[in-house]
Amino acid sequence: MIWASRGRRCGTRVMACGPRRMRLLFFDFTINFGGGPQGSLYLCRRLNVDHEVHVVDAYGTCREYCEAVRAAGLPLHILYPKAQDTYIGAKDKPVKRFLRAATQIPDFLRIRHRLIRTVVDIRPDAIWVNNEKSLAFLVSSRALRRVPTAMYVRGWATPDQVSPFLCWLMKKYLAAIIAHARASIEQLKKRGIPESKLFYTPNTICVEEVVRRATTTPAVCEPQDPRVKLLLPAARFQPAKGQDTAVRALRRLEDQGVDAVLWLPGKIGTGEDPGFRQEVLHLADDLGVRERVRLLGWQDNMPALMQACDVVVLPTHTEGFPRSILEAMLLKKPVCATPVGGIPEAIQHGSTGYLFEIGDAEGLAEAVRQVVTDPEATRALCRRAYELFQEHHRPEQHTQAIVRMFEHICPSAPRKPS
Incomplete structure (x- = not known):
């Protein structure tokens, strides 16, 4: 049992x-x-x-x-x-x-x-x-x-x-x-x-540490940027993290009139192929959104980036139960993620966040659009996610x-x- x-x-x-x-x-x-x-x-x-x-x-x-x-x-x-x-x-x-x-x-x-x-x-x-x-x-x-x-x-x-x-x-x-x-x-x-x-x-996650670190200002980005700031909080560049899906969604958001920028922290892990990072950059060039994609490199203070962003996106292909989901819930940041692994146990579509399928750039763009066009509903969603964190995590x-x-x-x- x-x-x-x-x-x-x-x-x-x-x-x-x-x-x-x-x-x-x-x-x-x-x-x-x-x-x-x-x-x-x-x-x-x-x-x-x-x-x-x-x-x-x-x-x-x-x-x-x-x-x-x-x-x-x-x-x-x-x-x-x-x-x-x-x-x-x-x-x-x-x-x-x-x-x-x-x-x-x-x-x-x-x-x-x-x-x-x-x-x-x-x-x-x-x-x-x-x-x-x-x-x-x-x-x-x-x-x-x-x-x-x-x-x-x-x-x-x-x-x-x-x-x-x-x-x-x-x-x-x-x-x-x-x-x-x-x-x-x-x-x-x-x-x-x-x-x-x-x-x-x-x-x-460590509640006190996340809250403390979230109060600092990240030096690698512009928190005052008026554009909608999307954060994909991955430690590494690899296909399973879905950075390419986020870039495609960025193109669709621009087509829909949503002025957004994508923050991509992360490094090429030990022994990993650097080719995927270049593929993501070439894709951004081809789609005409390279100026909207910020490569931030390795970041040891993800809560500060999360506090400065507007939407947390996780177009990941596989997960157990990512800590970044919990950090976003604690900081009352809206999450748009794929329904893989344990993510649906925390992100209930339309209630505590938004879900979209693996590789579905259009679904991710639509989820972000709902977040930014209905701020009252987004605040209620973030509040429910915060309460879920307090109850179970x-x-x-x-x-x-x-x-x-x-x-x-x-x-x-x-x-x-x-």
């Missing part, structure tokens, strides 16, 4: 959740400080208030991530900082992917050895990971398999995201699987993952649910002194 965020199993039995002081370890291969690593770090910070949390990173090459971990006061253990090649990639080219992985075998062996030594030294009550690669390293050693392990599935968990190998690892080795979208839970159930391992926990609710999950998979952890 699925464990819900209120600590109930099918609404009948409440999990025992007396206070325990646990030692927890988060292990990852972090090469880009996007939404997933940011969410993981925020979870580490919250858990570290009442428990002991250690962060283990394979390479330590993502400067933004390592600086954020240290700034949070969390112990950071870097396993092999001398690694030269930290990215495999080529998911659609299995032979190339295999050859790249083969060249990294010596590094992988060093990482595995140091991971075992680190885990033995820390002696955690439980470990959690975010991806297949990290999980594969953990199950490669009998010593590591003795520690209860959970996996946080932050994506939609569709078959293209959960390989047959990962599905097998989940069934055989994981003590728990956390997902912050019901859509992800349903996908995992279809793959035969036992319901007893599935924990649904709605996503969250508060950080304390998320933390309590995660703690209950860890207490369930490591019941022998010592209790905190009263």
Whole structure:
């Protein structure tokens, strides 16, 4: 049966959740400080208030991530900082992917050895990971398999995201699987993952931090620009984020008499093809809207951009439950998004936002037009979205649910002194 965020199993039995002081370890291969690593770090910070949390990173090459971990006061253990090649990639080219992985075998062996030594030294009550690669390293050693392990599935968990190998690892080795979208839970159930391992926990954000950062003025754009400002809050340029759809919608908005500008933050991620970014720029040139498209580069203060914009657009092809949706709801900014993953759990069409289909530039343009032409309805929509956030996505609710999950998979952890 699925464990819900209120600590109930099918609404009948409440999990025992007396206070325990646990030692927890988060292990990852972090090469880009996007939404997933940011969410993981925020979870580490919250858990570290009442428990002991250690962060283990394979390479330590993502400067933004390592600086954020240290700034949070969390112990950071870097396993092999001398690694030269930290990215495999080529998911659609299995032979190339295999050859790249083969060249990294010596590094992988060093990482595995140091991971075992680190885990033995820390002696955690439980470990959690975010991806297949990290999980594969953990199950490669009998010593590591003795520690209860959970996996946080932050994506939609569709078959293209959960390989047959990962599905097998989940069934055989994981003590728990956390997902912050019901859509992800349903996908995992279809793959035969036992319901007893599935924990649904709605996503969250740091309310105080988002509000504080939203009060600053972004230096990379013109908040006083009289045009309608559209923000696509993606950390990276890639086809799945739908930047091309947003550019096409910009052309349609201009044809309809809506004077708009599109803000595109984000960078080309490690190991990713830079060609898509150029495709987006060529598309903007071809459609005659290049002057209306602003490339902002990597941004570490998305709330400030969000506060300065008029509409948040997410023409994404796949998501779990994006943090940017919650930031917009908290800041009372209207959202126009695709109905993928957990997005429809927060954005109810016409009530808390507007939905349009993947690749539907005309649908996105129409959603934006409704936002800007009916300000009274937009204010009511934003208010309902804010109330939904307050009811279901508060950080304390998320933390309590995660703690209950860890207490369930490591019941022998010592209790905190009263």
